[in-house]
Amino acid sequence: MNNVDKFWVVFSQVFKKNVRSGSWLFLVAAPIIFALIGGGLVYYISQTNASPRVAVVSQNPAVTNGLKAQKTGIDFVARDAQTAERQLTAEKVDGVLTVSATDLTARYTGRENAKSVSVDQLKQALTNVKTQQSVQQLKLTPAQVSALLAPAKLTTRTVTIQDGRQVAKQNSANAVNRTFAIVVVVLIIMVTMTYGSMLAQEIATEKGSRIMEILLSSVSATTQFFGKIAGIFALLLTQIAVYVVAFAIAWPFLSHWAVIRQLTAGIDWSFLWNAPGLVTLGFFVIGTLSYAVLAALTGSLVSNQEQVSQAVMPLSMLGMLGYFGALIAQASDSMLVQVGSYIPFINVSLMPVQLTMGHASTLQAVISLIWSTAFLGLFTWFTATVYKHNVLVYSGSGFLQSMRTSWQIWRSERSH
Amino acid sequence: MLQVQDLVKRFGEMTAVDHESFTIKPGEIMGLIGQNGAGKTTTFRMILNFIRPDAGQILWNGQPLTKADYNQVGYLPEERGLYPKMQVEDQIIYFARLRGMKTADVKAQIDTWFDRFQVKGKRTDKVKDLSKGNQQKVQLIATLIHMPKLVILDEPFSGLDPVNASLLQDGIQMLRDNGSAIIYSSHDMGNVEAISDHLLMLRAGEVVLNGQVDTIRESFGRTKLFIESGLTQAQLAGFPGVLSIKPHGHSFELTLQDEAAGQAIFQAATANGYIPEFNQQPPTLDEIFRMKVGEQRG
Numbered sequence: 275m276n277n278v279d280k281f282w283v284v285f286s287q288v289f290k291k292n293v294r295s296g297s298w299l300f301l302v303a304a305p306i307i308f309a310l311i312g313g314g315l316v317y318y319i320s321q322t323n324a325s326p327r328v329a330v331v332s333q334n335p336a337v338t339n340g341l342k343a344q345k346t347g348i349d350f351v352a353r354d355a356q357t358a359e360r361q362l363t364a365e366k367v368d369g370v371l372t373v374s375a376t377d378l379t380a381r382y383t384g385r386e387n388a389k390s391v392s393v394d395q396l397k398q399a400l401t402n403v404k405t406q407q408s409v410q411q412l413k414l415t416p417a418q419v420s421a422l423l424a425p426a427k428l429t430t431r432t433v434t435i436q437d438g439r440q441v442a443k444q445n446s447a448n449a450v451n452r453t454f455a456i457v458v459v460v461l462i463i464m465v466t467m468t469y470g471s472m473l474a475q476e477i478a479t480e481k482g483s484r485i486m487e488i489l490l491s492s493v494s495a496t497t498q499f500f501g502k503i504a505g506i507f508a509l510l511l512t513q514i515a516v517y518v519v520a521f522a523i524a525w526p527f528l529s530h531w532a533v534i535r536q537l538t539a540g541i542d543w544s545f546l547w548n549a550p551g552l553v554t555l556g557f558f559v560i561g562t563l564s565y566a567v568l569a570a571l572t573g574s575l576v577s578n579q580e581q582v583s584q585a586v587m588p589l590s591m592l593g594m595l596g597y598f599g600a601l602i603a604q605a606s607d608s609m610l611v612q613v614g615s616y617i618p619f620i621n622v623s624l625m626p627v628q629l630t631m632g633h634a635s636t637l638q639a640v641i642s643l644i645w646s647t648a649f650l651g652l653f654t655w656f657t658a659t660v661y662k663h664n665v666l667v668y669s670g671s672g673f674l675q676s677m678r679t680s681w682q683i684w685r686s687e688r689s690h
Numbered sequence: 691m692l693q694v695q696d697l698v699k700r701f702g703e704m705t706a707v708d709h710e711s712f713t714i715k716p717g718e719i720m721g722l723i724g725q726n727g728a729g730k731t732t733t734f735r736m737i738l739n740f741i742r743p744d745a746g747q748i749l750w751n752g753q754p755l756t757k758a759d760y761n762q763v764g765y766l767p768e769e770r771g772l773y774p775k776m777q778v779e780d781q782i783i784y785f786a787r788l789r790g791m792k793t794a795d796v797k798a799q800i801d802t803w804f805d806r807f808q809v810k811g812k813r814t815d816k817v818k819d820l821s822k823g824n825q826q827k828v829q830l831i832a833t834l835i836h837m838p839k840l841v842i843l844d845e846p847f848s849g850l851d852p853v854n855a856s857l858l859q860d861g862i863q864m865l866r867d868n869g870s871a872i873i874y875s876s877h878d879m880g881n882v883e884a885i886s887d888h889l890l891m892l893r894a895g896e897v898v899l900n901g902q903v904d905t906i907r908e909s910f911g912r913t914k915l916f917i918e919s920g921l922t923q924a925q926l927a928g929f930p931g932v933l934s935i936k937p938h939g940h941s942f943e944l945t946l947q948d949e950a951a952g953q954a955i956f957q958a959a960t961a962n963g964y965i966p967e968f969n970q971q972p973p974t975l976d977e978i979f980r981m982k983v984g985e986q987r988g
Contacts, residue, residue, distance in 0.1 A: 484771040493760065493788050
């Protein structure tokens with residue numbers, strides 16, 4: 275059996291072991307479960323939250339008809355004063371709206387434990403009725419009505435001051451971009467952290483339990499290293515595939531929902547396949563791999579099971595740094611953020627935000643991505659080289675001491 | 691054939707292995723003994739290519755051992771490790787596949803190996819649900835199922851009860867009969883004496899004993915005498931060349947200055963005819979071990 279075959283043995287072992295593990299299944303299922311619970315909740319509320327019923331007491335039937343004609347989400351019913359009072363006491367209506375026939379002044383009596391009726395909504399509905407009546411009384415033409423009702427127009431433009439001049443900013447820092455940036459950052463950080471710590475723990479546990487020595491006497495450290503990285507990457511791809519399939523199955527049902535249609539209508543889906551979208555995807559892939567390699571490095575430095583959390587710590591620190599950087603980047607375009615957009619590990623979450631917010635050009639993002647890829651190559655080479663020595667170094671005095679010993683061994687082996 | 695030639699390994703100031711040489715032929719079992727820190731594990735790690743020697747060389751069938759030879763190696767580390775949550779069968783399959791075996795072949799042979807080591811548990815049990823002794827057997831099966839040509843076992847007997855230790859002895863001998871070259875370390879001289887063809891003792895990285903077990907023992911002379919006769923302790927102590935006497939019930943254990951001192955005692959003891967016991971032996975490995983360790987302290 276040659277090394278390529280052993281690569282696949284390690285690969286499938288890492289993949290199979292984790293794909294069946296409770297923690298991975300939970301990681302995959304959690305967003306689906308939350309989506310289902312959230313969806314179910316929204317559905318339940320929309321089903322059970324029938325429109326509140328309000329009794330309208332008015333001498334003028336036009337008022338009741340006017341109110342009924344509007345889409346307020348309130349079920350207006352005409353009642354005389356006595357019936358209205360009785361039904362309110364019997365909890366058959368949620369409130370009583372008494373409207374004078376002449377000037378449309380109104381009084382609303384709401385039951386405390388009833389379905390909530392927004393006062394603003396009532397006011398708006400009454401105003402509309404009043405406007406209609408005035409329009410009829412003044413005998414206005416439709417053109418006059420629409421002129422009267424048309425709201426004032428306001429357009430906005432944001433500028434930054436550069437070299438004493440106003441420079442218009444790309445009009446991309448809108449809500450959708452902002453949301454997209456947040457989603458991307460959270461996703462990148464969540465995925466890199468989870469898979470990174472999964473791999474760090476895997477290697478740390480093997481080393482702590484001395485399984486590593488058996489593995490190293492069967493397969494070269496390099497083959498093992500790449501087999502593991504590939505196995506973890508395959509888990510990530512599987513998770514993404516699960517979501518794609520779940521979405522494909524759910525979409526026909528979801529698309530019937532008015533709420534979902536309203537939500538999705540506002541999104542310009544082209545961002546998924548335009549240059550910034552692809553660059554972001556590139557950061558996603560390079561980021562996950564970079565963190566996985568770092569995880570292998572720190573995992574291989576562990577001496578016993580108790581130090582596993584120390585192996586994960588550098589990952590969490592970098593992840594947090596990237597996350598807070600991304601938060602700052604959403605608020606402002608500082609020098610710190612600009613520099614950070616080119617620093618490996620941090621740039622995977624920073625640069626996509628900078629790009630989406632219009633603080634960095636696609637070219638800058640591509641340069642950062644290429645540099646990250648080159649860095650990943652070098653970093654992987656370095657890690658693969660020290661990995662072999664790391665996994666055989668056991669130090670009782672902790673993580674940093676292991677790092678030092680590993681470095682010494684690496685140098686002494688090189689001098690041979 | 692494994693040839694270790696003039697091996698030296700230093701860690702900083704400390705010399706872990708100092709000019710170590712030995713040869714193990716196919717079908718030969720070598721016991722490696724020595725105190726903790728004598729250099730046994732370091733020797734194994736150099737053979738396995740985990741660390742490079744500072745001097746000397748290791749040859750497997752005349753060539754340096756490379757990753758191409760990994761499939762012929764069976765290695766049991768001193769601190770045992772298995773994946774606790776994995777099923778026993780999957781665990782064995784994984785390690786065996788890493789040694790180049792096919793899954794179907796492993797599956798076909800697992801039962802035979804379970805019987806051989808009398809494993810109590812099902813193939814589908816999780817490793818962590820087995821008793822410690824059975825986990826150790828599973829680890830042994832995972833080490834040996836691919837019938838390695840070079841077997842390296844670091845303290846394989848530690849933690850095994852006498853019944854299981856003898857099962858392991860049978861297993862090791864089976865591999866020997868199959869032509870494997872076997873090297874193992876042990877603190878238990880009883881096991882070493884029972885199954886080793888060849889013995890190597892390390893002290894602070896240096897080889898202090900090297901050779902066939904019987905030859906080594908004989909080289910110390912038959913200076914142990916077990917005797918049950920009409921002679922009293924005082925009478926025995928009166929003979930020239932008797933260094934010490936330990937009573938064991940009716941009999942006595944004498945330590946002699948040299949083998950020849952036994953003759954006079956034999957003649958005196960048998961002057962009146964039959965005696966139940968006269969047994970003159972070389973020191974046991976255990977005693978030799980202590981003697982050698984003591985030399986260093988002295």
